[in-house]
Amino acid sequence: MSYLEPGWIEVNLTQLHKNFQLICQDKPDSLALLAVVKDNAYGHGACVIAQVALEHGVRMLAVATVPEALELREHDIHAPILVFGERPIEQFDDCLHYDLTIFINTAAQAATYAKRAAALHKTPNAHIEIDTGLSRYGIRWTEAAEVANICAVQGLYVEGIMSHFAMSDELDKSYALTQLERFHTVLEALQQRGIDIPIKHVCNSGGFLDLPQAHFDMVRIGILPLGVFPSKVCRRIAGIAPIMSVKTRIACLRDLVAGDKVGYGMHYTAPGPRRIAILPFGYGTGYPRVRNRGHVLIHGQPAPILGGNAMDAMMVDVSAIPQAQPGDEVVLMGTMGSESLSVHQLAAWKGSVSYDIFVNWNSNLPRVYR
Ligand SMILES: *Cc1c(COP(=O)(O)O)cnc(C)c1O
Numbered sequence: 001m002s003y004l005e006p007g008w009i010e011v012n013l014t015q016l017h018k019n020f021q022l023i024c025q026d027k028p029d030s031l032a033l034l035a036v037v038k039d040n041a042y043g044h045g046a047c048v049i050a051q052v053a054l055e056h057g058v059r060m061l062a063v064a065t066v067p068e069a070l071e072l073r074e075h076d077i078h079a080p081i082l083v084f085g086e087r088p089i090e091q092f093d094d095c096l097h098y099d100l101t102i103f104i105n106t107a108a109q110a111a112t113y114a115k116r117a118a119a120l121h122k123t124p125n126a127h128i129e130i131d132t133g134l135s136r137y138g139i140r141w142t143e144a145a146e147v148a149n150i151c152a153v154q155g156l157y158v159e160g161i162m163s164h165f166a167m168s169d170e171l172d173k174s175y176a177l178t179q180l181e182r183f184h185t186v187l188e189a190l191q192q193r194g195i196d197i198p199i200k201h202v203c204n205s206g207g208f209l210d211l212p213q214a215h216f217d218m219v220r221i222g223i224l225p226l227g228v229f230p231s232k233v234c235r236r237i238a239g240i241a242p243i244m245s246v247k248t249r250i251a252c253l254r255d256l257v258a259g260d261k262v263g264y265g266m267h268y269t270a271p272g273p274r275r276i277a278i279l280p281f282g283y284g285t286g287y288p289r290v291r292n293r294g295h296v297l298i299h300g301q302p303a304p305i306l307g308g309n310a311m312d313a314m315m316v317d318v319s320a321i322p323q324a325q326p327g328d329e330v331v332l333m334g335t336m337g338s339e340s341l342s343v344h345q346l347a348a349w350k351g352s353v354s355y356d357i358f359v360n361w362n363s364n365l366p367r368v369y370r
Pocket residue numbers: 036038084164203204205206220221222223224230
């Protein structure tokens with residue numbers, strides 16, 4: 001690997017295939033998969049992850065914005081793409097032109113969409129989102145009549161109905177079960193009106209793992225195929241492993257004497273002679289802005305972070321790694337020898353969640369696929 005400044009991201013496609021294989025073996029045959037590749041597949045590269053997902057038979061892809069969907073279409077991905085969230089009317093024509101599947105959550109919106117579609121000689125698919133307690137997008141679970149009104153609009157096909165959990169991967173499933181019950185009341189109200197929407201889906205990765213009674217026809221998995229379990233306590237599928245590693249190289253070394261300060265704010269004082277390595281990577285490139293907390297891996301050994309990370313530099317203690325030299329590879333996240341640094345570990349140092357760590361790696365970092 002040549003010198004890529006300030007660093008690079010490696011994505012292990014062999015492991016990605018393995019993760020999808022294991023997920024497919026684990027799930028009931030009749031359960032369809034939707035691969036969530038929003039936010040550049042959590043920083044892993046949306047087109048690459050989508051293509052692998054499709055090789056494993058996923059039924060749909062999902063993104064968060066229309067530009068993300070267009071990027072997939074421009075890369076010759078013709079699979080159904082569900083665009084999460086709420087679409088403004090100005091985006092309707094693009095959605096129709098590129099055969100995107102969007103959420104329609106009022107009868108008025110359905111009528112407008114159907115009219116635009118008729119003008120373009122299209123009969124688009126749409127999904128309906130039921131807000132069962134996340135208070136984000138969708139129709140409140142108490143409004144089944146409005147759902148029926150949407151289904152009655154001619155000129156579009158309501159293919160799916162879904163909801164989204166506020167908490168599915170922790171031990172306490174009580175709120176998830178409340179949400180599931182609310183979703184069922186909507187389905188029953190529709191059934192009484194003779195309406196059955198074919199694709200029902202409520203589970204994310206946590207729900208897929210831990211709430212089989214909520215699987216319905218399809219599950220929407222984002223983080224699990226990337227080899228990361230959504231929480232410490234959710235069910236494990238043996239063999240699933242992370243596919244992303246983030247790396248840099250040592251820029252230079254410095255020797256400190258007792259009393260020397262390290263970094264902005266002078267948050268570290270050397271208690272005695274220390275050797276530190278300077279890395280050309282900081283919070284501007286997506287490493288958490290930590291101070292005197294966390295470590296990186298050099299020659300397979302942990303090198304603790306000293307002082308506060310800068311925007312484009314960080315200092316680590318290599319006193320215990322005498323063989324460290326400028327140009328040596330440094331693992332910021334991932335595995336080196338028998339040591340590894342998980343995304344959950346970095347999230348704990350940052351006081352955040354794994355999803356936040358993933359999407360923060362600078363999008364300009366080269367992605368290297370193996
Ligand atoms: C992001 C997202 C998912 C995927 O969640 P994971 O925890 O990554 O599996 C599923 N559904 C919706 C609506 C989402 O926004």
